[in-house]
Amino acid sequence: MIHSSEATSPLLEQLHSLGEAAISAAHALAIATTGQKNDALLKMATELLDDEQSILEANHSDLQQAKEKNISAAMLDRLMLNTDRLHKMVKSIRTTATLPDPVGRVLKSWKHPNGMLFEKVSVPLGVLGIIYESRPNVTSDAATLCLKAGNATILRGGSEAFHSNQAIAKSLQKGLQKAGLPEASIQFVPSVDRHAIALLCEMDRYIHCMIPRGGKGLIETVKRHARMPVIKHDDGICIAYVDASADLEKAKNIILNGKCQRPGVCNALETLLVHPHIALALLQTTGEALLRAGVELRCDEKVLHLFPTELKKEFANQLKKAQPEDFKTEFLSLILAIKIVSSLEEAIEHIQTQGSHHSDLIITEQEEHAERFLREVDSSTVYWNASTRFTDGGEFGFGAEIGISTGKLHARGPMGLEELTSYKYLIRGHGEVRRS
Amino acid sequence: MIHSSEATSPLLEQLHSLGEAAISAAHALAIATTGQKNDALLKMATELLDDEQSILEANHSDLQQAKEKNISAAMLDRLMLNTDRLHKMVKSIRTTATLPDPVGRVLKSWKHPNGMLFEKVSVPLGVLGIIYESRPNVTSDAATLCLKAGNATILRGGSEAFHSNQAIAKSLQKGLQKAGLPEASIQFVPSVDRHAIALLCEMDRYIHCMIPRGGKGLIETVKRHARMPVIKHDDGICIAYVDASADLEKAKNIILNGKCQRPGVCNALETLLVHPHIALALLQTTGEALLRAGVELRCDEKVLHLFPTELKKEFANQLKKAQPEDFKTEFLSLILAIKIVSSLEEAIEHIQTQGSHHSDLIITEQEEHAERFLREVDSSTVYWNASTRFTDGGEFGFGAEIGISTGKLHARGPMGLEELTSYKYLIRGHGEVRRS
Numbered sequence: 011m012i013h014s015s016e017a018t019s020p021l022l023e024q025l026h027s028l029g030e031a032a033i034s035a036a037h038a039l040a041i042a043t044t045g046q047k048n049d050a051l052l053k054m055a056t057e058l059l060d061d062e063q064s065i066l067e068a069n070h071s072d073l074q075q076a077k078e079k080n081i082s083a084a085m086l087d088r089l090m091l092n093t094d095r096l097h098k099m100v101k102s103i104r105t106t107a108t109l110p111d112p113v114g115r116v117l118k119s120w121k122h123p124n125g126m127l128f129e130k131v132s133v134p135l136g137v138l139g140i141i142y143e144s145r146p147n148v149t150s151d152a153a154t155l156c157l158k159a160g161n162a163t164i165l166r167g168g169s170e171a172f173h174s175n176q177a178i179a180k181s182l183q184k185g186l187q188k189a190g191l192p193e194a195s196i197q198f199v200p201s202v203d204r205h206a207i208a209l210l211c212e213m214d215r216y217i218h219c220m221i222p223r224g225g226k227g228l229i230e231t232v233k234r235h236a237r238m239p240v241i242k243h244d245d246g247i248c249i250a251y252v253d254a255s256a257d258l259e260k261a262k263n264i265i266l267n268g269k270c271q272r273p274g275v276c277n278a279l280e281t282l283l284v285h286p287h288i289a290l291a292l293l294q295t296t297g298e299a300l301l302r303a304g305v306e307l308r309c310d311e312k313v314l315h316l317f318p319t320e321l322k323k324e325f326a327n328q329l330k331k332a333q334p335e336d337f338k339t340e341f342l343s344l345i346l347a348i349k350i351v352s353s354l355e356e357a358i359e360h361i362q363t364q365g366s367h368h369s370d371l372i373i374t375e376q377e378e379h380a381e382r383f384l385r386e387v388d389s390s391t392v393y394w395n396a397s398t399r400f401t402d403g404g405e406f407g408f409g410a411e412i413g414i415s416t417g418k419l420h421a422r423g424p425m426g427l428e429e430l431t432s433y434k435y436l437i438r439g440h441g442e443v444r445r446s
Numbered sequence: 447m448i449h450s451s452e453a454t455s456p457l458l459e460q461l462h463s464l465g466e467a468a469i470s471a472a473h474a475l476a477i478a479t480t481g482q483k484n485d486a487l488l489k490m491a492t493e494l495l496d497d498e499q500s501i502l503e504a505n506h507s508d509l510q511q512a513k514e515k516n517i518s519a520a521m522l523d524r525l526m527l528n529t530d531r532l533h534k535m536v537k538s539i540r541t542t543a544t545l546p547d548p549v550g551r552v553l554k555s556w557k558h559p560n561g562m563l564f565e566k567v568s569v570p571l572g573v574l575g576i577i578y579e580s581r582p583n584v585t586s587d588a589a590t591l592c593l594k595a596g597n598a599t600i601l602r603g604g605s606e607a608f609h610s611n612q613a614i615a616k617s618l619q620k621g622l623q624k625a626g627l628p629e630a631s632i633q634f635v636p637s638v639d640r641h642a643i644a645l646l647c648e649m650d651r652y653i654h655c656m657i658p659r660g661g662k663g664l665i666e667t668v669k670r671h672a673r674m675p676v677i678k679h680d681d682g683i684c685i686a687y688v689d690a691s692a693d694l695e696k697a698k699n700i701i702l703n704g705k706c707q708r709p710g711v712c713n714a715l716e717t718l719l720v721h722p723h724i725a726l727a728l729l730q731t732t733g734e735a736l737l738r739a740g741v742e743l744r745c746d747e748k749v750l751h752l753f754p755t756e757l758k759k760e761f762a763n764q765l766k767k768a769q770p771e772d773f774k775t776e777f778l779s780l781i782l783a784i785k786i787v788s789s790l791e792e793a794i795e796h797i798q799t800q801g802s803h804h805s806d807l808i809i810t811e812q813e814e815h816a817e818r819f820l821r822e823v824d825s826s827t828v829y830w831n832a833s834t835r836f837t838d839g840g841e842f843g844f845g846a847e848i849g850i851s852t853g854k855l856h857a858r859g860p861m862g863l864e865e866l867t868s869y870k871y872l873i874r875g876h877g878e879v880r881r882s
Contacts (some may be wrong), residue, residue, distance in 0.1 A: 037798055041822050120843065126832050128842065133824060135854055214669075218854055233650075233673050240675075257825035260622040267879035360818065362473055384872045386477050388569060396562050396875025405880070406871075409554065418571055418654055418868040419675040420856040432854040435842075436820045439832025441696035443703035444841070 021192075021201055025209050028164055029216025031194035032137040036162040038192050040134050044111040051107040054185030055100045058150065061181040061235055062096055068177035069146065076170050087214045088144040089171055095337045099150040099178075099330075102410070106158050109409045112427040126439040132431040135158030136218035139210050141166045141232060143224035146174035148251055151224070152181060155412050159430035162195045164217060166210060169202040176200065211235035221377055223413060241425070244416040245340045245366040246276030248398040251357035251383070253374035254287040260395055261373045262296040269372070269398040270303045274342050276414060277369050277401040282348045283357045284341060290316050297348075301325040305344045308332040312350040337364050354379050358386050365389065368416055369398040390416065390423035457637055461645050462721040464600055465652025467630035468573040472598040473754045474628050476570050480547040482627060487543040487590055490621030491536045494586065497617040498532055500618040504613035505582065512606050522582040525607055535614075536584040538846070542594050545845040548863040549596045562875040568867040570596030572654035575646050577602045577668060579660035582610035588659070589618060589632045591848050595866035600632045600653060602646060604660075605638035612636065647671035648876040659849060677861070680713030681776045681802040684834040687793035687819070688718050689721040689810035696831055697809045698732040703833040704807070706739045710778050712850060713805050717773055719793045725786055726752050732786075737761040741780045744768040748786040773800050794822050801825065804852055826852065826859035 014348060039047075058065070069091040076089055118130040138161050142148045149165055156163045165177035179198035187193050199206055207228075211220060214237040219240050222232040229242050250268060252261050268279030284292055293316055300307060301321060306328045309317070314331060322329060336347040337360075351357045361370050371393040372383040379395040391401045403411025408426025415421040421429035475483075495503070505527040512525055554566040574597050578584045585601055592599045603611035615634035617756030623629050635642055643664075647656060650673040657677050658668040665678050671791040686704060688697050720728055729752055736743060737757060742764045745753070750767060758765060771781040773796075787793045795805050807829040808819040816830040827837045837860060839847025844862025857865035 037824070122836070122841065122843070126836070136824075201714075237669050239853065257877070263877055263879050271880060282453075380874070384874075388473070388476055388572075389870060391873060392872045396873055396878040397880050399880035400558070400562070400873065400878070404634040405558065405672040407558070417675065419677075422610055422868055423871055432858055434825060435827040435859055436830075437827060437832055437836065438816070438820075438830045441693070441699055442836070444698050444707060444833050444835035 011395055021203055021206060022203065022209055025199070025206065025213065026216075027199050028194075028199065029137070029213050030045040031192075032162040032164055032197060033216055035192035035194040036134065036160075038137050039157070039160045039195055040113075040163055042160065042191060046189065047111070047158055047160070048107040050186050050189035050191045051103050051158065052156060053189045054182045054280050055103040055107075056295065057181040057185040057188075058096065058100050058103070058178065061177065061184075065096060065174065065177045065181065066091060066093075068173035072171050072173045081170065087431040089146070089174070091146055091174060095147060096179060099147050102151055103154045106410055109158065109427060110429045111158070117433055122442075123444050126437055126442050129135050129436040129438075130433050131436060132428070133434050135430060135432050137162045137164065137216055138430075139164050139166070139213075139217040139238075140218040141207055141210070141220065141222045141224070141228065143168040144171055146171045146178060148223060149175045149178040149198070150182065152221070152412060153179070153408055156430060157195055159427050161430060162197075164197050164199065164210065166206060169204075172202050174352070181310065206230055208235045212237055221412065236237040239420065240379060240417075241413070241415050241421055242417060243276065243414055246278070246368040246414075247280045247338065247340050247364075247366040248277060248369045248371070249281040249283060249361050250371040250373060250398070251283040251351070251354075251361070252285060252288060252292055253354060253372060253379050254285040254375060255376045255379070256285075256292075257290055257375055257395075258288075258291055258295050261292060262299055264371070264373060264395065264397050265296050266299055266303060267399055269300065269305055269346050270344065271399055273344050275399075276340075277398050278342070279346065279371075279398055280339065280341055281365075282346055283351045283356075283360060284313070284348065285354075286312075286350050286352065289313065293317055293321075297321065300346060301328050303344070304328075305346055306330060306393075308336045308345060308347045310349045313348045340366070354382065359384060361387050361389070366416065368414070369393065369401040371396070371398050390414070448681060449777075450826070452566055457639055457642060458645055459634070461642065462652075463575070463634050464630075464635065465649050467628075468598040469652055469724065470571065471628035471630040472572050472596075474573075475593070475596045475598055475631055476549075477601070478627060482625065483547070483594055483596070484543040486622050486625035486627045487539050487594065489625045490590060490618045491539040493617040493621040493624075494532065494536050494539070494614070495781055497613065497620075498529065500608065501532060501613045501617065502527060504609035508607050508609045509569065517606065521580060521606070525610070527582055528611060531583065531873055534578060535583050536684060538587055539541065539590045540847055542590050545863060547594070551865045553869055558878075560878050562873055562878050563873075565871060565872040566869050569870050571866060571868050573598045573600065573652055574672075574866075575600050575649075575653040575656040577643055577646070577656065577658045577660070577664065579604040579664060580607055582607045582614060584659060585611045585614040585634065586618065588657070588848060589615070591846050591863065592866060593631055595863050600635065600646065602634050602635040602642060605640075605864075608638050609620065638767070643667060644671045648673055650674040657849065665872065675856065676853075676854060677849070677851050677857055679712065679850055682714070682804040682850075682852075683716045683774065683776050683800075683802040684713060684805045684807070685717040685719060685797050685801050686715055686807040686809060686834070687719040687787070687790075687797070688721060688724060688728055689790060689812065689815050690721040690806060691812040691815070692721075692724055692728075692809040693811055693831075694724075694727055694731050697728060698735055700807070700831065700833050701732050702735055702739060703835055705736060705741055705782050706780065707835055709780050712776075713834050714778070715782065715807075715834055716775065716777055717801075719787045719796060720749070720784065721790075721793075722748075722786050722788065725749065729753055729757075733757065736782060737764050739780070740764075744772045744781060746782045748783045749784045776802070794819060797823050797825070802852065804850070805829065805837040807832070807834050814832065826850070
């Protein structure tokens, strides 16, 4: 049903049709059994394998177009599919089929004084809008995770991966159809018109939650237009504080792991705060190790002053004076901002006001300091003596991850299958009525 | 800190100051002990009592202004404060002080294979924006509930209750101050400029969640402008389905309770679906009782046809032919739409597509039908043989209620203190780093 005032374009009509079909598919999915959903997942995996040829051909044509547009090598790599990457998508679907069904869990049950039985049970969220960029594997990874949780999806991928995404979605729909579930459980917006994003964001009649996955521009657009809840990932400015009593060996291992193991991800370290009592020793150990690993250090005056002279000479190119904005920057590369803070309080204050509330860390041997840090720092994950790189659905034991939420409502931190559900209350009575 | 491009008006500057103060207060509240928060609640209650005179005077001037504007009697009643109503607010604060602290609960804990300990603990949401209309008690009820959950609030009440709200907020702030908690934990927007609502909705840097409480217009405005999550209450079109096997006595009690006990609230019954096998008997019993209770029945053709002739004559004024929109209307008065549906499936289909997913009900003695209804109807609360009037935080045993959410993310159905919290993960390690 399209309201006359809204039926202004063929694109809008198309999106409304997708919305209506998604709502109806979501009703069917909500009552599908675990067996039906798993069967569909396995059939989708098989279809992807069977369609390898046509998917890679579609990807080839996306790559050709991208090359003509002189797209960066990094972006081309993200866009590229090959047998190995396709098999990874298939493996991930098969893993999802083995995970416990997040729907139908009894979260709580109790009795009213009048005898009525209350039950709080998990149910799907409904219809999810997934708006994403470049990597075509998101089409399969996100849609199949959502399906396991009983949700229908409307997918809108980047225009550069249009043919790849469409081919993947087509295979998934064949799997759904063979398993007897509605094809509209997974729908791909068949248009590259950029206007579609804003239009989808206004469709709160059909889409219960929007999950944007991509750069700041995309997230900003979705946040601005969305009339439904948005689960999003903003900055990951992860901060480590090395307390006076820190174990230097642990500090070195944790900080090197945080900064160097995979610098381009959101749980990598970006800022290092150091207590003055341990600063010199830390620079002589961890500081040198970071420099030898190729990390550029942006240091406040005190840190620069403390750096051993021989290191300053050897690594002149990697030692820079920090600017204030360096402590608010997600570098996503081998750069680390370093600053001396006079106390645990100052470290916490810095993290609370300058950080991004993603993952923050204290390295200390003093339990009292650690516990205070854990209590007072309000971030999705707060660490004591362990690498921030563990902020990840897999490491959390969630089996799979749709993303990491930097919001505080509904889902915070790594989002697995359980975070893709809502709940409802069931009340079983015997004719009870309310008296007051 | 106001971005230059945003510093366009004194109102905006004022709102940004409120935002900054709220963020800072929220940090303090998040680590306040249960004792500190309860002490503050009791002191706020005392201040309200002590300030009775000035609060009632402020209310008097609001009432005077309202009368000059020829406001309706119902609205004047909502606006009016007296000793009794003030004492109710005080009592509600004292009750809140006795409730368990929703912050600091360990929701889950587990161990990583490498030995790190994971803990998921509840934390406050942060800063909440409460935008509401007319009733001045919301100022106290909402702000103190949010405070118990460690949240700072920015309150924006209706302009008609401006002086009352401001006086109440002032008393609450005196209580906070005497208890040593930041006064900015509860702030009232000191302006009646309607533009303030849209400006607050754009302040996602300071406000983590918006809770509008009021009519459709207000909720629509907040939904349209808000860049942060919104927890809202839309329609409550509660539907009862009377199955072929229903117990007629239970049906009569439950339906009368649902429609007549308090017709103006969101959990009152608005639509009645009836199986043909029981329709005549139901009209002869429940139907007559509803008419005698003064309820106008808007019936489909089949129902009108079935109605006993003598009732049709006696209650000619209360028996009307239903229009399609009657089955999508929240009457909030003594009106009920009635329709015959041919089966349980048709009833479920009607509820899923025409209902508001608030509270829906099956009356049946057949367990299989009841369980199917409970499973397939996706509403915040689904009932078997009990009145929909029980959808209420108090009846759910939540102790207090900030409202009833009709959304599916974060909170669904009655929202108590627990729904006013988020969570964070604490990870305690021994130097663990990630290998892959």
